[in-house]
Amino acid sequence: MNVNNLKPTLDEEKQQELMAKYDREFTYRKLTGLFGKIVFVIAVIWSLWQIYTATFGLKPPTIQRGVHVGFALVLIYLLYPFRTSDRSNKVKWYDFIFLVASILVVGYHVINFEDLLFRAGAYTQTDMVISIIAVILVIEATRRVAGPVLITVSGVFLLYAFFGNIIPGYLSHAGYSLHRIATYAWISTESILGIPMMVSSTFIFLFLLFATYLKMTGIGDWLTELALAIAGHSTGGPAKAAIVASATQGTISGSSVANTVGTGSVTIPLMKSIGYRSEFAGAVEAAASTGGQLMPPVMGAAAFIMTEFTELPYATIALAACIPAILYFTGIFIMVHLEAKKNGLEGLPKSQLPKVKDLLRKKWFLGIPIIVIVWLLVKGFTPMRAALGGIGSSLIIGFINAYIDENQTFGLKEVIKGLEEGARSALPVVMACASAGIIVGVVTLTGLGIKLSHGIVLLSKGNIYLTMFLTMIASIILGMGMPTTANYIVQATIAAPALIKVGVPVIAAHLFVFYFGIVADITPPVALAAFAGSGIAGSNPFKTGVEASKLAFAAYLVPYIFATSPVLVLVDANPITVIIALATALIGMFGIAGGVSGYFLRPSSAWERLVLFGSGLMLVNPSYITSGIGLILLGTIYVLQRSSKRKSA
Template identity: 70%
Template sequence: MAKNQVNLTPEIDESKQAELMAKYDREFAYRDLKGILSKVVTVLAITWALIQLYTAAFGVFPTTIQRGQHVGFALLLVYILYPMRKSNRSNKIAWYDYICAALSVVVAGYHLVYYQPIIHRAGAYTTMDVTISIIAVLLVIEATRRVAGPVLVSVASFFLIYAFLGSNFPGFLSHRGYAIPRIATYMWMSTESILGIPVGVSSTFIFLFLVFATFLKKTGIGDWLTDLAMGVAGGATGGPAKAAVIASASQGTISGSSVANTVGTGSVTIPLMKSIGYRSEFAAAVEASASTGGQLMPPIMGAAAFIMTEFTGLPYITIALSAAIPAFLYFTGIFIMIHLEAKKQGLRGLKRSELPNPFKLIKEKWFLALPIAVIVVLLVQGRTPMRAALFAIFSAIAVSYIRKDTRLSFKNILEGLEEGARSALPVAMACATAGIIVGIVTLTGLGVKFSTGILILSGGNVYLAMLFTMFASIILGMGMPTTANYIVQATIAAPVLVELGIPVIAAHLFVFYFGIVADITPPVALAAFAGSGIAGSNPFKTGVQASKLAFAAYLVPYIFATSPQLVLVDTNVIEVIMALATALIGMYAIAGAVSGYLKTNAKAWERLILAVGGVLLVNPGMLTNVLGISLTGVIFAFQIMRAKKEDQTVTL
């Protein structure tokens, strides 16, 4: 490090990071096992990872075996690692957890041992089938509660009750009801529920991408990207905040967790932002809003994006390309807000001598980006995400040997497999429990009924339907993992938007976006709360500030839903450029209205006109675009003239 260079080493140690992540994300609230139990977990996790790598290389097992063993490993590890109460993170496993772990092996092994008989029974299930199924459903629900919290479990439990007591529900929700044996076997013996599409995706390429992300972190790419972002943007107005946005956007490629991304990147960027004058709430909010958007960033995005391939029937590369412009708009919106806030407060950037040299960083460790390039190239060539992730894992290990300080030892590789398997636990359980909801929707025909209800409630108005869907996605997202939230909304709400004329990819990205931004939406803004833990700020105020900064997150889905050119649907280059240009102008106008600043402090009437102009630019059409640009241009001109007068007054 140069003599005057700012220290980019995290100012909070690893134990503090772990404490914050465990506090705000149940995924990290696991037991601190020692001795033989720790070794058992290591062996189980590595075995699970090797099985997944084997199936990626040589072909997957029959459907129920592939998915059953995946859920079985996840259940077994959850009951060993996660206590019944989140606060109890001791190194002791309760007797009932040993029983649950043993039963997890039994229910998963049942599919392996009786695979052929279950198929031949073709629905004529035995008493043992019913018993195993009931146990499996209960195990899945409790394991999900431990890693994902009570909300998803409560929703799944409600759906199970709905399936049983359907005749007692009013109006269009009513159905004849199903007996417990029928419900239980449909949940576990069929491939329509717990072992349905979500777990199918989790048991193939989601797991591999999580292992890939772990190996990327092992090579130090996260620190390299943060340093590179600081070197590129750290010297600009409000530089550390802008660097936080760039770093978090790039880190989204290697982290599917808003909280983990906030804590990991924020341990560097938040103290730096505070050092140049940003308020604690604002510094934490910048990191939280940027880190939350990491799941929206191609080429990898969050786990739910892979499940989207199954629900939409579109190749993953198509989804990634469709998500590119919306992701650019999201981060541009945050960037604009940061810039305006920095100008408003007169905040400087860091001196060039205090920053890393980006050219030196690229020269020394450019190869760390090669595994990501491998994934992109293979996906573009039409390879499956599963095969692309497999080769990317191998390439991440291979390129680490280019330099001694990035080299992965055999021990590092085993650690990467174990950590990758651990990171897959909450995703696997969320997919399994979301599968229960999907199964009940299919069994009872609720999807069609719910769609009809939304259509009636919205009166067929697409904007009202989007508004209802937005609220549902955010509310569910406050207590559900993004993956489970997306599965539920893709099953129930997205088809309604499609029926009202919104393209399939736009409808699914719409619910995907709002499920993610729940992490920065008060009152339950987990990413913002994690950032406040680093900044020492007020958690609720941080959440409010984060939601203001990420106004683009609430605006962009409406833009691409009504301007499908931005998700590359039936369009050409000129239409894309026009839609992107008007969207950017609209976002700049709304950013000015929200922050109260463009070239100087905005008056109340100016903010009102900017807001109107921005909203007009969201709604596509020649007339609205002309009016929106005109209103924004007039206020911008007023701002420039007033800013010049203020400068002259200061000079005199």
């Protein structure tokens, strides 16, 4: 099997079918003819509008955000059927009603912008009717593109706002009229058009467009080949290459399922070809792809929203996320290595792999767009400007690559096609932000956020570990049915303040809920990324989910560590403490992985596994005393196993 000219084992249509099976956002109609052209034109205009406003100046908030929502609503009602089982690829008559209503409610907002601004708090009956329609449209569009869980949560919060006066206990409030709730939800900038939509309508869209062009210019394929060239020949090489490739591509794509299918269609068959079990191969790809959202610089869409909730610069958040992300992927990497050692799995012959030197010599310039975007963020440019720089550089590199490589096509047609695909990829994010905005609006209007965070602290009796555990469970449960972006917004509003109350630093609290919202994609029983990986591997979906959870053990442990010892997220840290904390934590990953996998230098006994796991935890915790004890325990197991291995040899 020669992988120098690596091609996915699944064609584009099969990949689409698999993604649609496990992710609602990929269940769109395949429109052709007139409606296909209409969708194309609307999507391109939307992308051009976003680029124009980002370049020449944003419009007033309600117009910028309202138009953003309007484009998304129109496209969703054209592209997404009322039922996921509808495969007719035809726009139904009732979809046109939703479409026209979407144009009307957004048009009303834009045309009456100044009047609505001047009569804030004294809205008319017409304002109320328009607002009710707008809320219904947002909820239905969210259901079509993201499923029932998010709209159910949004609906419960709306009911709470209305019936708060009949709710007993400290959660009760005076209750608000339908007029107040509806106009607050749509006309104000505190709900649907609030902070999440502000972020979506400015730089999230641009980063999604940037990610689209990275794929189209061949940079994604180059990163996969580079990963194989670097790690493919080592012990268990294809699995290690999958981790490297997924980490680099997942940080930009922001979708666990899409990354699993896109990268996994190449890496999973390679893993199976050298002897990895089907469940393990699917799990490796799912765990690595899910972790892509944790890897700076881009970290998926939710990280940008974090800048608004924490009021911290994006560069600060990205830097804080570096060490936890390194620990996450190191943990998976070590688990893969130990699994390969345990089963005697070798890598691929170097003769079958691309050469790092050749890839860098011929296509080194493909890495420039990523370098540009990181440099701009580090230099203090806004994420919006950084995204524009990334888009511009990726287009230039795309033209250069097409000129040099006769097998690569990239011209004006591809540039315009990228505008359409970028807009399509934004649809689930926009609606997640809109519906999550409803929740945030109710929390703000009723004061529920303060009450719930206070309730979590009371329930845990102020115990930091119990507070974190309750927050973790809530994040994972919500993450099983909600997009990462929406999950983070809800948890940042409700749970993160509770963590802060018990002494967790702001950045650590927000990264805590962010982590557990993401790992829901590999946590059974609803492990969507793992199920997508199992579809390619031909494995048992639930067993694949269990394997993925074991591989991603660091994601379940590290948040507890950085929440209680925030030096890992660069809080109260200096270079020496950071270096020591990172070094001991990386060593600790070997102990934890050995304990989880049951293999270190050789198969481990039950007591050895327990000591390995415990020593690893002590080393990950950045304390000199615990790290010292952990190092002694880990060293003891190393000496014992090395000695017994020599005797058996």
